[in-house]
Amino acid sequence: MRLIQHFIDGATVTETPARTGDVFDPSTGQVQAQVALGDSDLVARAVANAKAAQPAWAAMNPQRRARVMFRFKELIEANMDELAEMLSREHGKVIADSKGDIQRGLEVVEFMCGVPHLLKGEYTEGAGPGIDVYSMRQPLGVAAGITPFNFPAMIPLWMCAPAIACGNAFIIKPSERDPSVPVRLAELALEAGLPKGILNVVHGDKVVVDAILDHADVKAVSFVGSSDIAQYVYGRGASNGKRMQCMGGAKNHGIIMPDADLDQAVADIVGAAYGSAGERCMALPVVVPVGEETAERLRAKLIEAIADLRVGVPTDPDAHYGPVVTAQHKARIENYIQMAIDEGAELVVDGRGLSLQGHEEGYFLGPTLLDRVNPDMQSYKEEIFGPVLQILRAKTFEEAITYPTAHQYGNGVALFTRNGDFARKFASSIEVGMVGINVPIPVPVAYHSFGGWKRSGFGDLNQYGMDGVRFYTRTKTVTQRWPSGGAVLDQSFVIPTMS
Ligand code: NAD
Numbered sequence: 001m002r003l004i005q006h007f008i009d010g011a012t013v014t015e016t017p018a019r020t021g022d023v024f025d026p027s028t029g030q031v032q033a034q035v036a037l038g039d040s041d042l043v044a045r046a047v048a049n050a051k052a053a054q055p056a057w058a059a060m061n062p063q064r065r066a067r068v069m070f071r072f073k074e075l076i077e078a079n080m081d082e083l084a085e086m087l088s089r090e091h092g093k094v095i096a097d098s099k100g101d102i103q104r105g106l107e108v109v110e111f112m113c114g115v116p117h118l119l120k121g122e123y124t125e126g127a128g129p130g131i132d133v134y135s136m137r138q139p140l141g142v143a144a145g146i147t148p149f150n151f152p153a154m155i156p157l158w159m160c161a162p163a164i165a166c167g168n169a170f171i172i173k174p175s176e177r178d179p180s181v182p183v184r185l186a187e188l189a190l191e192a193g194l195p196k197g198i199l200n201v202v203h204g205d206k207v208v209v210d211a212i213l214d215h216a217d218v219k220a221v222s223f224v225g226s227s228d229i230a231q232y233v234y235g236r237g238a239s240n241g242k243r244m245q246c247m248g249g250a251k252n253h254g255i256i257m258p259d260a261d262l263d264q265a266v267a268d269i270v271g272a273a274y275g276s277a278g279e280r281c282m283a284l285p286v287v288v289p290v291g292e293e294t295a296e297r298l299r300a301k302l303i304e305a306i307a308d309l310r311v312g313v314p315t316d317p318d319a320h321y322g323p324v325v326t327a328q329h330k331a332r333i334e335n336y337i338q339m340a341i342d343e344g345a346e347l348v349v350d351g352r353g354l355s356l357q358g359h360e361e362g363y364f365l366g367p368t369l370l371d372r373v374n375p376d377m378q379s380y381k382e383e384i385f386g387p388v389l390q391i392l393r394a395k396t397f398e399e400a401i402t403y404p405t406a407h408q409y410g411n412g413v414a415l416f417t418r419n420g421d422f423a424r425k426f427a428s429s430i431e432v433g434m435v436g437i438n439v440p441i442p443v444p445v446a447y448h449s450f451g452g453w454k455r456s457g458f459g460d461l462n463q464y465g466m467d468g469v470r471f472y473t474r475t476k477t478v479t480q481r482w483p484s485g486g487a488v489l490d491q492s493f494v495i496p497t498m499s
Pocket of ligand 1: 146147148149150151173174175176204205206209210224225226227229230247248249250280281383385411452456
């Protein structure tokens with residue numbers, strides 16, 4: 001059986017791993033590969049190699065590092081089909097969606113091609129008599145990223161592109177459920193001219209994560225995954241003195257005003273709720289129609305649109321979405337559907353029990369629609385992360401916006417309206433990190449930054465954009481005065497001021 005190995009110091013690790021994990025094909029339910037699971041010794045080895053390689057990389061001028069990023073971008077583009085196929089086979093998302101996953105990561109690589117400009121510091125001439133002040137951004141050393149299963153290309157690239165472009169060495173700890181793509185990306189980076197040891201992949205579970213969090217030479221850790229783990233990782237890493245950014249789960253709401261373009265809103269919501277089988281942290285699993293009339297019209301159109309959805313294997317070009325990632329995850333989603341029914345929600349469309357001919361053991365789930373959900377239900381309060389859409393009816397705009405604000409998660413939210421006044425109030429007052437106005441999945445472009453509020457994000461710097469540059473660098477500020485041959489200044493026992 002195929003063994004997915006670690007990639008350290010520019011080479012595939014060759015030793016037989018002491019532990020391995022199964023990697024399933026979600027379309028068939030069969031084990032398709034084994035992934036090596038590392039330990040603290042392997043983490044120590046990867047960090048030591050990375051630490052040794054980093055100073056020379058950091059010393060290379062930023063324009064030369066940018067050229068490596070350009071070449072990396074070109075190689076990802078040239079290998080898009082192979083990467084997408086690899087991604088779909090382990091994750092289960094349809095090929096077109098896998099290309100989107102890679103493309104959104106690639107856009108961060110593109111942004112980092114501008115690293116010479118992004119690293120420019122600040123300068124003040126004449127801050128005091130003969131005194132100039134300047135600040136510069138310097139890399140941290142070795143940083144690491146721990147990534148979830150649902151975006152095996154985009155999220156590793158969100159992290160490693162700013163980290164390496166800024167002059168750090170980086171270690172990716174991918175999800176053990178779909179670990180192949182990050183390894184291929186690291187190989188492509190090497191081919192692009194990145195020196196050995198600057199981008200490494202160490203596979204594993206909690207053992208490897210804890211080893212990364214406890215290693216003194218890992219200066220910063222970026223994490224994306226579920227909230228309980230994000231909070232744990234944040235706490236352990238921060239208590240060890242590391243710079244941390246940890247993104248967690250989500251439950252994003254889409255509010256539909258009576259004046260919305262309903263046909264467009266339904267098309268947007270169906271794509272955002274069921275695309276990638278709902279396994280996106282920026283999916284829209286809750287829709288909040290304002291007013292009974294809006295709710296009835298929306299519900300009828302959703303039923304119609306759902307009837308046209310096609311669930312299939314990732315290589316089916318007509319499939320809208322594929323299987324969910326594992327048998328356990330499928331069972332978890334089905335439990336949430338049953339929980340919602342038991343809590344009193346109305347099951348409008350039931351996606352359970354879907355069987356795909358020839359793929360009966362695959363982890364397929366049809367689209368599910370639940371109406372008359374209320375905010376006290378546990379199935380509403382928690383993240384389901386599957387092809388399940390819940391309708392939560394509100395009487396007024398004011399009531400509707402209380403729901404995303406009160407929710408434990410605050411990743412994304414969307415408002416569908418033609419009214420600019422409502423849109424402005426919404427954007428300004430809602431307690432959620434990423435807001436869409438008639439945009440269902442408001443993942444910010446690569447030159448802004450990605451981050452949720454409340455239990456969707458721990459730490460204060462977001463992913464990519466200028467926050468990515470800030471996260472992977474530290475500022476040094478120099479205050480300088482050069483001898484000018486004038487009189488010796490009096491000694492002073494008072495803190496220098498600008499008075
Ligand atoms: P997960 O939390 O199970 O795993 C994420 C990472 O943590 C993996 O690399 C995993 O190996 C590691 N891990 C798992 N258990 C651990 C433990 N006990 N101790 C230390 N490390 C551990 O998440 P997942 O199921 O892979 O991904 C789905 C989740 O990620 C969802 O909650 C989704 O909303 C969230 N997500 C959030 C964002 C965001 O930017 N906010 C983006 C994508 C996914």
